[in-house]
Amino acid sequence: MGGWRAARRPAPLFVPVECGGHAAAVFTAEFLPSTPTNFVHAATLAELPSHDLLAAWYGGTDEIDPDVNIFVSRLDHLTGTWSPPRAIENGRGARVKSVGNPVLVVDKNGVRLFFVAVIVGGWSGSTICVKHSPDGEHWSSAHRIVTSPFFNLGMLVRSPAAAYADGTIALPIYHELWRKWPALARIDANDRVVDVARMAGSPLIQPWVVPRSPAEATAFFRWSARTPGVVTYATTRDGGAQWSEWRSTGLVHRDSAVAAALLPDRSPMIVYNNTPGDRRKLALVHLSTGRSLALESDPRPAFDGPIRREYSYPYLIATSDGRYHLVYTWQRTKIRHVTFTAAAIP
Amino acid sequence: MMRLLTLLGTPSIPLLALVADLLLRRRLFSPRERRALLWWSASLSLVLYSSTLGYVPIDVYRAGFSSWAPVVFAALALAVATRSLPLALTALVTLVACDVPIFRSVNLFDYAIDPMLGIVAIGWAVVQGVRFAKAEKGARCAPLPVGAHGVRPSDRPPHGR
Numbered sequence: 001m002g003g004w005r006a007a008r009r010p011a012p013l014f015v016p017v018e019c020g021g022h023a024a025a026v027f028t029a030e031f032l033p034s035t036p037t038n039f040v041h042a043a044t045l046a047e048l049p050s051h052d053l054l055a056a057w058y059g060g061t062d063e064i065d066p067d068v069n070i071f072v073s074r075l076d077h078l079t080g081t082w083s084p085p086r087a088i089e090n091g092r093g094a095r096v097k098s099v100g101n102p103v104l105v106v107d108k109n110g111v112r113l114f115f116v117a118v119i120v121g122g123w124s125g126s127t128i129c130v131k132h133s134p135d136g137e138h139w140s141s142a143h144r145i146v147t148s149p150f151f152n153l154g155m156l157v158r159s160p161a162a163a164y165a166d167g168t169i170a171l172p173i174y175h176e177l178w179r180k181w182p183a184l185a186r187i188d189a190n191d192r193v194v195d196v197a198r199m200a201g202s203p204l205i206q207p208w209v210v211p212r213s214p215a216e217a218t219a220f221f222r223w224s225a226r227t228p229g230v231v232t233y234a235t236t237r238d239g240g241a242q243w244s245e246w247r248s249t250g251l252v253h254r255d256s257a258v259a260a261a262l263l264p265d266r267s268p269m270i271v272y273n274n275t276p277g278d279r280r281k282l283a284l285v286h287l288s289t290g291r292s293l294a295l296e297s298d299p300r301p302a303f304d305g306p307i308r309r310e311y312s313y314p315y316l317i318a319t320s321d322g323r324y325h326l327v328y329t330w331q332r333t334k335i336r337h338v339t340f341t342a343a344a345i346p
Numbered sequence: 347m348m349r350l351l352t353l354l355g356t357p358s359i360p361l362l363a364l365v366a367d368l369l370l371r372r373r374l375f376s377p378r379e380r381r382a383l384l385w386w387s388a389s390l391s392l393v394l395y396s397s398t399l400g401y402v403p404i405d406v407y408r409a410g411f412s413s414w415a416p417v418v419f420a421a422l423a424l425a426v427a428t429r430s431l432p433l434a435l436t437a438l439v440t441l442v443a444c445d446v447p448i449f450r451s452v453n454l455f456d457y458a459i460d461p462m463l464g465i466v467a468i469g470w471a472v473v474q475g476v477r478f479a480k481a482e483k484g485a486r487c488a489p490l491p492v493g494a495h496g497v498r499p500s501d502r503p504p505h506g507r
Binding site: 119120143144145146148149150151152153154175177178179180181191192193194195196197198201202 | 353354355394395398399400401403405407408410411447449450451452453455456459460461
């Protein structure tokens with residue numbers, strides 16, 4: 001008998017995360033290798049045990065099209081070169097319409113790639129799938145994880161997971177079918193969801209969880225509404241089982257994804273689109289001081305024929321060498337990769 | 347088509363029990379037990395899916411992960427066992443299936459109810475409700491029975507006159 005897993009597990013405790021201890025100021029930017037697709041979007045990053053970086057993103061003719069693939073590329077930490085992108089998932093094996101929003105998770109069992117699989121209609125008719133790899137090179141076929149009792153539809157993923165000390169992970173997910181809300185799914189090594197904690201209500205989605213101690217974490221949310229709102233946050237003191245009421249950071253944006261990480265002093269920094277209407281600006285903000293660093297600022301029109309001047313979906317991680325790595329969508333045609341250290345932030 | 351089939355996901359134990367009942371030519375449950383199971387499924391699915399889709403502020407589904415959910419379910423099964431052994435056995439199999447677990451989920455609700463059963467049960471309950479309403483309306487509008495002396499019961503003088 002498997003037992004009542006959620007009940008028999010001890011209270012979850014987060015594994016402490018890296019937070020950029022590199023002393024020298026470093027700031028470099030590059031594009032990830034191009035893919036032969038009309039558009040690319042929603043990149044994810046993870047550090048492998050070898051200290052190589054693994055990136056994944058999706059691309060095709062457009063969102064929710066059947067020709068969309070998830071691509072991976074690997075950064076050799078010794079040579080500093082990215083491998084040619086390789087398509088590893090298109091959803092056909094999982095009998096889905098399209099795929100998107102990959103999220104890489106590395107733990108002692110290897111690499112897991114969670115992604116959104118569109119079953120019916122648009123993004124709200126999606127479910128979450130996962131596939132495995134021992135090394136980031138060889139991948140299993142995908143299967144669905146169960147996050148909702150209603151046809152297992154409406155749940156999506158987009159942000160990195162936090163590790164728990166007992167080997168489970170805290171995967172931020174969000175619901176978009178009829179009503180929106182963010183949640184934290186606790187998932188074991190067998191991809192079984194053993195708990196799902198709602199974090200807030202509409203219009204907040206795409207939670208980004210930053211553990212601050214074994215029991216405490218802060219989650220930042222995307223304000224997903226037609227009118228401008230603010231980047232909001234909630235906190236937990238029990239490993240993500242319960243969340244506080246959401247509060248405002250005061251950072252104005254509208255319906256665009258946010259990313260966050262801790263600085264060496266354990267204060268959070270956020271990367272977000274600092275415009276109330278579109279995604280032509282992207283900035284990194286130190287929340288405690290309010291100081292910011294402009295990553296992108298494009299005064300030209302957001303839509304110009306086929307060109308979409310959008311710098312969006314930031315994904316930020318801290319690596320074991322004390323650096324931060326940020327990837328984001330660049331005009332929907334390329335993935336930008338920025339490497340920096342805390343000393344480079346004003 | 348295959349995508350729609352995979353959408354259905356895994357069946358709940360009560361749905362499997364009802365299918366088995368159909369295959370066994372309705373020898374598994376009595377009509378009363380079948381009605382009870384369908385009413386229970388309709389009620390549970392209304393509560394669970396309203397919550398899941400965000401129409402109820404309480405997260406009902408999360409309770410299915412808790413340690414007390416199987417205890418409550420077992421207590422319900424015990425209460426039912428005095429009246430119906432087949433229904434109690436269905437509940438017991440549901441508990442065991444979740445504890446193994448036979449499907450990918452470890453949430454008790456994924457074994458106690460599924461959307462297909464929910465749709466069928468709610469549809470059945472609506473039909474029952476409509477039939478009941480029609481019968482009530484028909485009873486009110488039907489000609490009243492005529493008494494032995496050609497006087498309708500309502501025409502009779504009230505008591506005490």
